Amino acid sequence: MxxxxxxxxxxxxxxxxxxxxxxxxxxxxxxxxxxxxxxxxxxxxxxxxxxxxxxxxxxxxxxxxxxxxxxxxxxxxxxxxxxxxxxxxxxxxxxxxxxVFTDVVIEDPEKVLGKIMMGYLDEDQKRKVVGIVAEGRSYIEVQTKK
DNA sequence: TTTCTTACA
DNA sequence: TGTAAGGA
The missing domain is CATH 1.10.1660.10 (Multidrug-efflux Transporter Regulator; Chain: A; Domain 2)
Incomplete structure (x- = not known):
């Protein structure tokens, strides 16, 4: 967890x-x-x-x-x-x-890329906020769980 | 040897 | 600011 x-x-x-x-x-x-x-x-x-x-x-x-x-x-x-x-x-x-940062997940040790877990938007934890650090572009996205 | 304060160039 | 002087 x-x-x-x-x-x-x-x-x-x-x-x-x-x-x-x-x-x-x-x-x-x-x-x-x-x-x-x-x-x-x-x-x-x-x-x-x-x-x-x-x-x-x-x-x-x-x-x-x-x-x-x-x-x-x-x-x-x-x-x-x-x-x-x-x-x-x-x-x-x-x-x-x-x-705010809950965890940082390393996905590419070579290029030092990964994603940053930033908690949820709601109580039932269906909308997770994740910071994406990819090659040349970084952004925040909301991952919705059905 | 290093650093401190004061005072002058 | 640099530097000299005279003490810690």
Whole structure:
């Protein structure tokens, strides 16, 4: 029977990295990272013990996004705003996936294609909603059981 | 060695 | 933003 996927879709990237690593990983200087934090564009976790900044690994994605937008010519303020919106959109998608996706069936391991079970439209479970991920085309269909 | 803050170019 | 200075 179909089961709730739950945490299978939410990777717990609870890795903590220092400012040096984050800088090397993103190509953004430590000076910039401290400044961005001061401007509230990014945040670090305070472990209380040392005054050294520590960052959750998710911050790597945000810093990378800001840098990419910055390289495209956006101002720091605009880049940070867009990066935050992108992050929020991804978060909303994750919530949706975790709440609605019931199971993911792999049908073609080679091409990574399959179907996504998304529950039923009615109580008597006669109309099943399935997301089809096929080659070059993906869509949602309602499979009706007689 | 690495990171921190402050201050100046 | 980069860099120097002087401490953790």
């Amino acid at each position: 179909e089961q709730m996927l739950g945490d299978k879709f939410s990777l717990k990237a609870d890795l903590i990295i220092g400012i040096g690593d984050l800088s090397n990983l993103t190509g953004v200087s430590a000076r910039q990272l401290r400044y961005w934090e001061e401007k509230k564009y990014i945040e670090s976790v305070t472990d209380g013990k040392s005054s050294a900044r520590k960052y959750k690994f998710e911050m790597f994605y945000k810093v990378r996004a800001i840098k990419l937008l910055l390289d495209e010519g956006l101002t720091l303020a605009k880049a940070a705003e867009q990066a935050e919106q992108q992050r929020q959109k991804v978060e909303i998608c994750k919530k949706f996936v975790n709440a």
